[in-house]
Amino acid sequence: MLRLLCKISASYSVIMDELDSIYDYGDVLEEIVSHTKNKSHVDLHPQHCREAACVITVIFNVIIFLLGITGNGAVIWITGFKMKKSVNTTWYLSLALSDFIFCATLPFTIDYIVKKSWIFGLFMCKFTAFVMTLNMYSSIFILVIISVDRCITVKFPVWAQNQRTVQKASLVVVLAWFVSSLLSIPHAKFRDITNATTVKCYNNYEGHHKTVVFIRLTFGFLIPFLTIFICYSILICTLRANQMSKFTKPYKIMTLLIAAFFICWLPFQIVSVLEVDRHEQEHDHVFHTALQVSALLACANSFLNPFLYAIMAKDSTKKCYSFLSKIESTIDEET
Template identity: 85%
Template sequence: MTSTVHPNYDDIQALTKDSHVTEKQLHEDLHPGYCREAACVITVIFNVIIFLLGITGNGAVIWITGFKMKKSVNTTWYLSLVLSDLIFCATLPFTIDNIVKNSWIFGLFLCKFNAFVMTLNMYSSIFILVIISVDRCITVKFPVWAQNQRTVQKASLVVVLAWFVSSLLSIPSAKFREIQNESTEKCYSKYGDHHKTVVFMRFTFGFLIPFLTIFTCYTILICKLRANQMSKSTKPYKIMAFLIATFFICWLPFQIVSVLELDRSEHNSAFYTAQKVSATLASANSFLNPFLYAFMAKDLKKKCYSFLSKIESAIDEETRSAFRATSITNSVDNRLSTAV
């Protein structure tokens, strides 16, 4: 089997593409006017929205959980989750530029780094969700042990371990990323004979095992909560249920397209569209999390309101000060004009 080259519509799709394409398809997908098409324009718009909302939303949550809220095991989990999303959103300008210009101008290092960050975001996010689910399960099943053993230091160590494993699993995405020098440079994935292995590893460790683990934990939690009728303690679990549901809704189409792509020798425009849609949906998960926190987490909501109210008060005070200064100046000018 020979190594194959495929066009790169979006750096996000570095995780899935190693397509066998014809010369005609390559010409159609790489022509300079590609981003004049509606699909490309919509992709750019969505990525810009994801970037803006992701940077502001994740940045606000990091600032609040990291500096305004008391450090705890739960804030350690959520801070790590949002940090992963922020790092990914920070790399989106490279992707957007690549789509608009239909050329990669940032060199081999950033070509590999972009693919690495995307995969790192996927693994670290799902691993943190797994950790939170297991933590919730242990807290309910063994409350006394959890109260004595759950510390911020141990939680931080677990987070570091999760990031380390995520980094190791993300190495193939960077390793097989290359630059093709033609009339314009293209950043693409060249998996060759390793394509099936990479996809299998990503699906197994980035989706199947985490899904089974989370499902098991929440089955135990639901049974325990129903048995004890702990209706007043369900709010944290509802938050986690929404976070997990959002993650799987965003990433499931991406994983399906990734697996289906292995059985296709050639790809038509419909399949390329499915790749673009699933990749954009996957990246959307990076800006949805902070809004779920803000709307559902009571403590975080209070901090957000407090923070926003302070900004509003500062702006209002600044406006009033400027108005008073203007009024005084006009009054003095009127008096001088009258005197003259």
């Protein structure tokens, strides 16, 4: 009888060993560690996303990813392959490409939020930060370029008709992307990962935090905002003086795009300035929440533009029954 019990026990041990190799016992191990008398604060496994705020953040990022890839992909297809090449389609194609590239990197961020551990290495840690900053700079620079282009077109129509070409517009876009890339390099340079059990992808500014924030605020917000404000002031005065109210709808669309950008990025810029003195607010949960919300709002800007095009489509309820046709209708009206 004793031998039989021993055999059953041995068989049971073999079965449990097999189960151990199949199932993830991370949660069980954490439970055991928390009840032991060992006072070490090192976690054997990272805590997965369970808090309500974390789950909501993940859901919103997934929505941004899906809508951003779909919407911007549609704009890229329409402006890049379906419509005739023009100066305006060049602007909108560049905007869509910027947002599409950023949205394509969101799965890495979503995985990091869920697992609370960065598993993609140092290069991808730097690359994702670079892409987000590149998206910010390239988007606002293109909006500035469009504003200046609109201003010149209205103020000097004859000159604009002779000088505005697709080749020159493409060259301007390439220059904008080049400058955006240069300004995004510091954000990749100071990105680093920890070598602890739970790997973190974080900003290691090495004493250059204020400089990085100042450059981003100046070139990514203040100067573009001032330039766009001046251009729109000139536009409004010119349109009113020439009684060109029937041509103002394209400018309403641009106003929506610019307003959406500044509404989405302004909180992030403000929180970034406050983050310079973060050593005084390390345990401030309100500040931490503001940081998460502002970053999420900034990311949301990457999927908004295609839907703004669809909303502003001419006679969209009567003539355009699909999302793609609405986007094409709006961009065609711009042209």
